[in-house]
Amino acid sequence: MPRQFFVGGNFKLNPTSRAQKQALVKVLNDADLDPNTEIVISPPSIYLIPLKEIVRKEIKVAAQNCYYKDSGAFTGEISAGQLADAGIPYVILGHSERRTLFHETSEEVAQKTKAAIAAGLSVILCVGETLQERESGATTKVVSEQLDAVVKAIKEEDWAKVVIAYEPVWAIGTGKVATSAQAQETHLAIREYLTKAVSSKVAEDTRIIYGGSVNAGNCKELSLQPDVDGFLVGGASLKPEFVDIINAKK
Numbered sequence: 001m002p003r004q005f006f007v008g009g010n011f012k013l014n015p016t017s018r019a020q021k022q023a024l025v026k027v028l029n030d031a032d033l034d035p036n037t038e039i040v041i042s043p044p045s046i047y048l049i050p051l052k053e054i055v056r057k058e059i060k061v062a063a064q065n066c067y068y069k070d071s072g073a074f075t076g077e078i079s080a081g082q083l084a085d086a087g088i089p090y091v092i093l094g095h096s097e098r099r100t101l102f103h104e105t106s107e108e109v110a111q112k113t114k115a116a117i118a119a120g121l122s123v124i125l126c127v128g129e130t131l132q133e134r135e136s137g138a139t140t141k142v143v144s145e146q147l148d149a150v151v152k153a154i155k156e157e158d159w160a161k162v163v164i165a166y167e168p169v170w171a172i173g174t175g176k177v178a179t180s181a182q183a184q185e186t187h188l189a190i191r192e193y194l195t196k197a198v199s200s201k202v203a204e205d206t207r208i209i210y211g212g213s214v215n216a217g218n219c220k221e222l223s224l225q226p227d228v229d230g231f232l233v234g235g236a237s238l239k240p241e242f243v244d245i246i247n248a249k250k
C-alpha cells in the first residue's frame with residue numbers, strides 16, 4: 001500500500017495568545033486542503049483541547065511531549081494516558097530541542113514512545129544529526145543509534161503507530177534546508193536500517209518525513225523524493241504558507 005503523505009505543524013512555544021491561536025486555525029479552516037494528506041498540528045499543551053474543538057475535523061492534534069509514567073509525583077508532566085483520555089491522537093517525541101535543551105536521552109525517548117503506543121497514541125519520532133556529526137560523516141550512525149533505543153523498546157507491530165521525522169539539527173529554524181538529495185539519502189538509509197533492525201515490511205510501510213526549514217518554496221522538490229513521505233514544519237506552520245506545504249503533492 002502506498003504511504004499516505006503526512007504534514008505536521010510543530011508550533012513549539014507558539015502561539016502566545018488565544019487570539020493568535022484562533023487566527024492560525026482560521027487560516028486552516030478556510031483553506032482548500034489536499035484530502036489525500038494526513039495533517040497534524042501540535043500546539044503547546046495548554047491549547048491542545050481548545051484547538052481540537054475549533055479546528056476542522058480532518059486535522060488531527062498532537063502534543064509536543066509526554067511522560068512515560070502513568071501518574072504520580074512528577075510535577076509539570078503530562079502522561080500518554082491523559083493525552084489519550086483527552087482525545088489527542090498524536091505526540092511528538094524526541095524533538096532535537098527536547099534532546100538538547102531538556103537533555104532527553106534516546107533511552108528516555110524510547111520509554112516515552114513505548115508508553116505512548118501502549119496508551120493508544122501515534123508517535124512522531126524525531127531523529128537527526130548535528131552539523132558536526134554530518135561533517136564528520138556520522139549521520140547514518142547517529143540516526144541509527146537514536147532509532148536503536150526505540151527498536152529495543154517496542155514490538156514490530158507497534159511501528160504502524162510511528163511516523164519517523166528526520167530532522168537534521170543544523171536545518172531546524174536556521175533557514176538552511178537539506179537539499180532534496182541529502183534528505184533522500186538519509187531517508188533511504190533509515191529505511192535500510194529498519195529493514196535490518198526490524199523487518200522489510202516495517203521499512204516499506206513506515207512513513208519517514210523531513211523537517212528543517214521547510215517552506216512553500218522548497219516543499220515541492222523535497223516531496224518528489226521517493227522516500228520523503230511528508231514534512232514536520234516548525235516556523236512556516238505559523239504562517240499562511242503552511243497551506244502550500246500541506247498541498248505540496250496537489
Ligand code: PEP
Nearest residue numbers: 172173211212213234235
Ligand atoms: C521543527 O521544529 O520541527 C522544525 C522543523 O522547525 P523549522 O521548520 O522552523 O526548521
